[in-house]
Amino acid sequence: MEHTPLSHDDAPARPASVAGVRRRTVLTAAGLSAASVGLAQTGAAAAGPGVPRSAPVTRPLPGSSQRVPVIGLGSFMTFDRRPGTDQSFIPAVLREFHAGGGRVADTSALYGASEKNLGHHARQLGITDDLFLTDKSWNCGEYLFDDSHVLRQFAQSLRHLYRRRLDVVGIHSMTNVGMVLPVLNRLRQEGRIRYVGLTSHESYQYTGMVAPISAGAVDFIQIRYSIFSRAAEAELLPLAADHGVAVMVNMALEKGRLHQVVGERPVPDFARAAGCESWAQYFLSYVAAHPAVTCIVPATTSVAHVRENLRTMYAPLPDPALRTRMLEYLQGIPEFARIASMSWYPGKSFDNGLVRLPRPHPAG
Structure with a gap:
């Protein structure tokens, strides 16, 4: 199957308010859950339960005719x-991801050597310009009021990723938004960044995203959203849809903890009948079916897992009734309610990296 490379030539204007109104109309007139079926199939051949799609599910980018596949690749x-x-x-992972139609790759200056390794290996494979690269800015401590650090870090990210312009740069973990956001928007106006955004994996920080989204100050947000962590459904996802803001999702697999919960259980028959062939597809399709979600960026070291993840965008996404049933099934497993107290990446070691895993805390 051939896939058209993404274009990075045009710097889109801010999303027009009418675009946000159209998205909001879909969410309110049809109902948030009911809308998920039609929008989830946009960009793909319509398919019934169990029938594979002939093209990947894609979602539109703000203020642009460009679309991106709903499954991307993280690097944390x-x-x-x-x-x-x-x-x-x-x-090996990048090659499989690209060959399978994946295009959105996410990293951060705070991810140790991940940013540099992603850039190096993508260049070696000759796929750098095919990727929609999303990155993050981290500026704190002694640099709290020194915007030159933001600029130096951005220049370093360009070098690491072998690009003259990045597709998205978000403010990592909502750190120092007041100072960093104007710098990123200036870089956007200069054509060095296509989109600017805010990122977090902590639900308590979502309230801080409301004002910038409402003011039209950001194009993207990256948030934690999973079948376990559903806090964003209440306000943030509808708000993003209302304002035409793209939503990238992190931790859709809860850092391996969802797989830990289901263990050796087979995917339930009701989900298999609807086209879910693996637990990864079960978890990812639940998230991808939400109409406000633009792209999910699960990270992995396994080629086999890349294949499983990408399968999600070539298979039918669950309708509202099936999503409810999928959630209820997991809620019947006692360990599901205790995910927040589990360590990230259970059973895995990342001792060869620069970053150390955080300890779990009660808020998840």
Whole structure:
């Protein structure tokens, strides 16, 4: 199957308010859940339960005719490998991802060596310009009021990723938004960034995203959203849809903890009958079916897992009734309610990286 490379030539204008109104109309007139079926199939051949699609599910980008596949690739921890250590899985994962139609790759200056390794191996594979690269700015401590650090870090990210312009740069973990956001918007106006955004994996920070979204100050947000962590459904996802803001999703697999919860259980028959062939597809399709979600960026070190993840965008997405049933099934597993107290990436070690895993805390 051939896939058209993404274009990085045009710097789109801010989304017109009418675009946000149209998205909001869909969410309110049809109902948030009912809308998920039609919008989830946009950009793909319509298919009934169990019938594979002939093209990937894609979602539109703000103020642009460009679309991106709904399944992307993250790099937190997974691509963080020190120089001189085995990195052979990185080009293997990137090659499989690209060949399978994946295009959105996410990283951060705060992810240790991940940013540099992603850029190096993508360049070696010759796929750099095919990727929709999303990155993050981290500016704190002694640099709290020094915007030159933002600019130096951005220049370094361009070098690491072998690009003259980045597709998205978000403010990592909502850190120092008041100072960093104007700098990123200036870079956007200069054509060095296509879209600017805000990122977080902590639901308590979502309230801080409301004002910038409402003011039209950002094009993207990246948030945690999963079948377990559904806080964003209440206000943030409808708000993003209302204002035409793209939504990238992190932690849709809860850092391996969802797989830990289901263990060796087979995917339930009702989900298999609807086209879910693996637990990864079960978890990812639940998130992808939400109409406000633009792209999910699960990270992995496994080529087999890349295939499983990408399968989600070539298979039918669940309708509202099926999503409810999928959630109820997991809620019947006692361990599901305790995910927040589990360590990230259970059973995995990332000792060859620069970053150390955080300890779990009660808020998840």
